Amino acid sequence: MLFSSMIFIWIFLPAVIGINFILTILPFFSREMRIRVKNGFLLAASLLFYAWGNIAYLPVLLFSIIFNFFGGLLIGNDVGKRNRKAKLFFVLGVDIGILILFKYFGTIVIGISFFTFQAMSYVIDVYTGKVQEQKKISDFALYVSFFPQLVAGPIVKYGDIERQLEDRQESVFLFAEGKKRFCYGLGKKVLLANTFAEVADKIWAFDTTRLGSPAAWIGIVCYTLQIYYDFSGYSDMAIGLGRMLGFRFGENFAYPYTSLSIREFWRRWHISLSSWFKEYVYIPLGGSRQGQKRTCANLFLVFLLTGAWHGANVTFVVWGVYYALFLILERLFLGRVLDKNPVKVFNWIYTTFVVMLGWVLFRSDSISQAIEYVRQMFSGTASDAMIIMAMPARIMAAFPAGLLFTGALQRLFGKQYEKIKNFLPVRICDLCVQTAILILSILMLVNGTYNPFIYFQF
Numbered sequence: 001m002l003f004s005s006m007i008f009i010w011i012f013l014p015a016v017i018g019i020n021f022i023l024t025i026l027p028f029f030s031r032e033m034r035i036r037v038k039n040g041f042l043l044a045a046s047l048l049f050y051a052w053g054n055i056a057y058l059p060v061l062l063f064s065i066i067f068n069f070f071g072g073l074l075i076g077n078d079v080g081k082r083n084r085k086a087k088l089f090f091v092l093g094v095d096i097g098i099l100i101l102f103k104y105f106g107t108i109v110i111g112i113s114f115f116t117f118q119a120m121s122y123v124i125d126v127y128t129g130k131v132q133e134q135k136k137i138s139d140f141a142l143y144v145s146f147f148p149q150l151v152a153g154p155i156v157k158y159g160d161i162e163r164q165l166e167d168r169q170e171s172v173f174l175f176a177e178g179k180k181r182f183c184y185g186l187g188k189k190v191l192l193a194n195t196f197a198e199v200a201d202k203i204w205a206f207d208t209t210r211l212g213s214p215a216a217w218i219g220i221v222c223y224t225l226q227i228y229y230d231f232s233g234y235s236d237m238a239i240g241l242g243r244m245l246g247f248r249f250g251e252n253f254a255y256p257y258t259s260l261s262i263r264e265f266w267r268r269w270h271i272s273l274s275s276w277f278k279e280y281v282y283i284p285l286g287g288s289r290q291g292q293k294r295t296c297a298n299l300f301l302v303f304l305l306t307g308a309w310h311g312a313n314v315t316f317v318v319w320g321v322y323y324a325l326f327l328i329l330e331r332l333f334l335g336r337v338l339d340k341n342p343v344k345v346f347n348w349i350y351t352t353f354v355v356m357l358g359w360v361l362f363r364s365d366s367i368s369q370a371i372e373y374v375r376q377m378f379s380g381t382a383s384d385a386m387i388i389m390a391m392p393a394r395i396m397a398a399f400p401a402g403l404l405f406t407g408a409l410q411r412l413f414g415k416q417y418e419k420i421k422n423f424l425p426v427r428i429c430d431l432c433v434q435t436a437i438l439i440l441s442i443l444m445l446v447n448g449t450y451n452p453f454i455y456f457q458f
Contacts, residue, residue: 001052003237004189004451009442013241016045020245024170035167039142042245049147050111057109060102061145067094068119069140072126076133088127095120104312111151113309115144117276122158124280131159139165148241152234152453154252154272161247170246178243180434185236187437188229190444190451192405195398196226197452199391204363208372212383216376222395223363224356225402228257230454231270255407260347261338262326262354273309277302296331300324310362315370319361326354 001008019041028034051058071091078084099116102109122143125131134140143165149156203211203219211219235252242249256268266274282302288295300321307320330338338347357374364370420426445451 001049002451002453003234004186004445006445012049017244039165040138042146043138043142046142046145046147046150050145050150053110060109060112061115064115064119065141065144068123069137072123072133075123076126084127088123091123092120114153114155115150117155119144121276121280125157125159131162148238149249154235154238154249155276156249160250164247168246174246175244178240180430181240181243182237183434183438185233185240186441188233188236190441192398192402193226193229193233194451195392195394196222196229196402199395200226208369208376210384211376212381213377213379215383216373220356220360220377224359227359227454228406229402234453255411257352258407258411259351260344261330261335261351262323263330263335265351265355277306281305296328299327303327315361315364315367318367319358322358322361
């Protein structure tokens with residue numbers, strides 16, 4: 001079930017919010033009992049949400065929940081260091097094995113990378129003593145399967161949500177913030193990402209050897225904007241849904257297309273995944289504490305795994321290696337050059353260019369297609385007029401909006417907005433904008449707008 005679908009917006013979401021509100025105001029014997037009932041309801045709703053997409057995937061999710069719950073109990077209750085480590089490796093080995101089996105050799109199970117990484121982070125944190133093992137399987141099941149972040153993140157660590165599972169403060173203000181975040185995320189997805197997707201997919205479906213430079217550049221610019229608004233829009237909706245139900249998730253994007261280096265880009269893009277690999281792979285390998293050579297090797301391995309995390313296609317692996325090489329170069333010498341460069345616009349041009357070429361690899365079906373696509377970008381040849389004419393008219397409105405809202409306006413005027421956002425006139429205007437975005441998005445969906453979602457495959 002997509003967040004940007006009629007059944008979710010008109011049936012599932014109102015039902016969940018309505019029942020959650022009723023459970024909030026109903027009298028219970030204790031606050032603890034209220035939370036138990038609400039958690040049980042949200043767990044049932046989350047499992048229904050997941051099963052709606054394909055009920056055949058549900059056993060994989062349920063196995064992951066049950067296996068890692070009891071794995072956490074076994075590790076947490078074992079006082080022998082050797083036994084605990086053996087149990088940890090066994091649990092992680094099974095998790096990774098299932099991930100590889102379904103992701104690379106079988107039917108791709110929606111969201112398996114996200115909920116598996118959450119489960120793995122839990123058992124690792126139990127082993128290291130960062131969190132106590134959860135003794136209520138229903139609460140652990142809700143942590144793994146909570147529908148806002150189940151199929152596409154952000155990847156939530158158990159320690160960040162542990163207290164919220166036991167007790168959380170819901171308020172009108174938090175609900176309003178969540179509704180606002182959801183509306184803006186829906187607008188990102190439906191009004192912008194879907195429009196850019198329609199153009200990008202048409203261009204990539206065309207014979208690459210006959211694209212020509214204009215179409216090739218339009219295609220990669222559209223895909224660059226599509227993947228950002230697609231994924232960040234979904235993350236915004238997930239964060240907003242969490243807030244409407246009393247949960248607070250961390251940010252997953254921080255205007256990555258305003259970055260001035262590749263290092264900065266990866267601090268701003270898919271933050272929860274980058275943080276996961278840093279905490280559970282890079283730092284345990286030694287991080288940057290064991291000399292330059294070891295640090296570069298660790299970076300290479302982390303981004304090799306990051307690429308492989310996205311799928312079995314060799315293009316993803318090469319994409320990860322591609323970023324590893326630039327990060328190593330920046331660590332060795334290029335980073336110092338960028339830091340000292342007084343004309344920061346050149347830093348931005350360099351970063352944006354590297355990222356866009358990376359997206360060519362990410363989007364292509366093969367290395368040969370990626371190479372040919374880049375060749376077409378710089379070939380200087382004209383494009384078939386039919387490619388340009390096939391673009392939807394709304395792309396002309398989407399382009400300037402898409403470029404402006406990638407972070408340029410937010411970073412320029414964000415602090416000023418924070419100072420005035422609670423003034424009544426600003427709040428009224430904000431509410432009008434939210435309503436307009438929601439109405440336009442629904443109209444687009446009703447009209448059958450092109451509505452793919454990139455990260456469902458991961």
